[in-house]
Amino acid sequence: MAFLAERAKHAENALHEENRIAEQLERKGRRVIRLNQGDPPLYFPTPKYMIDAYVRALRQGRTSYSEFTGVGELREAIMRKYRRQGVPLNPEGVIVTAGVSGALRSLNEALISRGDRAILFRPYYTVYIPWLRMAGGYPIFENYNESDRWNIEIDHVTKSIKRLKQGNLLKKVKYMLVTNPNNPTGTVLRRSILEEIVDIANENGILLVSDEIYDEIIYNDATFTSIGRLAKGMPHVILNGASKNYDATGFRIGFAAIPETDRRSMELRKAFANFASVRISNSTPAQYAYAAALSNAVEHKRELKRMVDGIEDRVNYAVKLLAENRHLETVEPNGAFYIFPRIRTDGLKIKDDRGFTTKLLKEECVQVVRGSGFGSPSHFRMIALPPKKELELAINRINRFCKRHSK
């Protein structure tokens, strides 16, 4: 009889699997350039006006439990954010969570019974899988198309759903999850693609979930469209929060927005609220800080611009340096702050992406994440948040590393 439950083996996060090697190197006195985790406050200090709001909440004694679905002020500020975009959200449709991670957990807990399925697109954000698998579900993989700038392969989705229908498996599909802007590719999905996805979800009665945690980190002339603007009348869930746009990962405040009021949306809201009641509360002062930030359009616009301009500059610089490496091929990002180069392993004496990242870390002290951790082998993900000098140092090492291992 096993001591641990089966689900424990699904709890893994590819972003951190090489932390131990990195720590060993650091103990030996080496400096590791960590490009594995997307943590903006390490490079762009969390805006002062948000820290001030957080401090104000603390000084005002906002240190008790909050309402379990989130403080009213915050849920109303989130409602206003979406109403401004034409999404008909009410405060009752907002459940505050411990980051998008907390929302993903509730989503899977609410919907996934053993053997259920969810449609995910490769490359996916790595922790979608453990949440789904821990709840007893299995992914059905569709693809973002690298040759179409990582947009969705609609034809493939249509065919795949047809097959699911024929196999009587469609009823097991509990949701379809898109990530826009994407992690790990840094792609902002085209509006026309999103419209097609909405139609497919609608026609087949599939709940559409859109992880939009990077929705304001948009650059290189891209335009972002929330699923909430397209999905009129169709049940859907938007995941978002303070971590990235508001540069406050350590606050641990995210949310699930469920705008519609059809039967399924109402059931899902209720389930999210019930899970929240068992979890009791999220950080109370952090919720007030995020509410204040959402309500301060002037400061937010200025601070966001500063960060996004910086990210655009760093991403484009990194992509340019990576282009000097004939063993890599990179689609230029236009959202978030990740770069997801393809490794042309045919020209290298390295077998796969895992070998690539482990050797790169051990030999060059640069920590990136293997593409197979996102469902797309032969790639790696790196963050482009550090200053250009640091990125240059890291990419010079990556390029040197590839040269050394070329056939």
Place this chain on the structure above:
Amino acid sequence: MAFLAERAKHAENALHEENRIAEQLERKGRRVIRLNQGDPPLYFPTPKYMIDAYVRALRQGRTSYSEFTGVGELREAIMRKYRRQGVPLNPEGVIVTAGVSGALRSLNEALISRGDRAILFRPYYTVYIPWLRMAGGYPIFENYNESDRWNIEIDHVTKSIKRLKQGNLLKKVKYMLVTNPNNPTGTVLRRSILEEIVDIANENGILLVSDEIYDEIIYNDATFTSIGRLAKGMPHVILNGASKNYDATGFRIGFAAIPETDRRSMELRKAFANFASVRISNSTPAQYAYAAALSNAVEHKRELKRMVDGIEDRVNYAVKLLAENRHLETVEPNGAFYIFPRIRTDGLKIKDDRGFTTKLLKEECVQVVRGSGFGSPSHFRMIALPPKKELELAINRINRFCKRHSK
């Protein structure tokens, strides 16, 4: 085909089930005395030195993700807390969680497969059940004995385990969970009882879990003993955190301590760490604030004394007023801040505890929680945190209510 997963129906929290009635009353202009949730900062402001430490962390830019198992400074401070008590804990044995709730979730996720069992004692803290049931497990109930000041009925436990053995069910028992000091009874368990429980767990290879979140809120001459001091060599888990002793529920920082290093403890540590990696991080500045508080023995001692003296005074006052009511019978608490009176329904024209609490709320605007929400019908739980004037007002209403409904 159900839209929601089966587990969603287990997500409920008795503490909040009458919130809607309370809110309706408030919308009508009535003032509701809410004695349903144990939230000390509402009545004893979170100590200034902790707020200062929290503000310092924010001003120092500690707003990025933390290490997923918790910031090193905090895990070391927790280690020192236990080492001072003679518990051989290492920082690797500490996993920081989102309150004890977060630790309970990981515990059940790590251990409970469908059909597994956990031994719980009635009355239990209400959310033990949803965490267990959502993971697919079932409780086996033992009892705290009201006539022995809510200590454990050891004989019953021994007999019950014998029966489980005979039925070949013992192998399904994944843990036994005691709450000390207890919620909802306010009882500090006697050391001799704990020693017997440790022996039983040890002899039967059952993992012992001790929820000690109120371990410093001890009064009326009671003495608290951590399971960590008794369980030498036996795998066990201690749950604790900032919420109650440090008067900071809204920080959302708790932890699981797994002191031993036998095979099962090491497996469990690894599982907790893996779950933490999927959850990414807890509030970073709040962890620094709690670390600072744990390391400031002088301030903590002073602030704790102020709060515990206040609680002792309020609890004893409330118990005295409740004693004037011949329809209630109350065991005097000596820890935490709950009172759990027995309702002598035979003398009342009210059928059960649910009827009692709902009517009390509707007629007298006093919100308490039904005992059946803790597995012990014919009782209710109230908090004794508000000032004596407020407690007096509430209990006068309770007494008036009972008189009005007496047979």
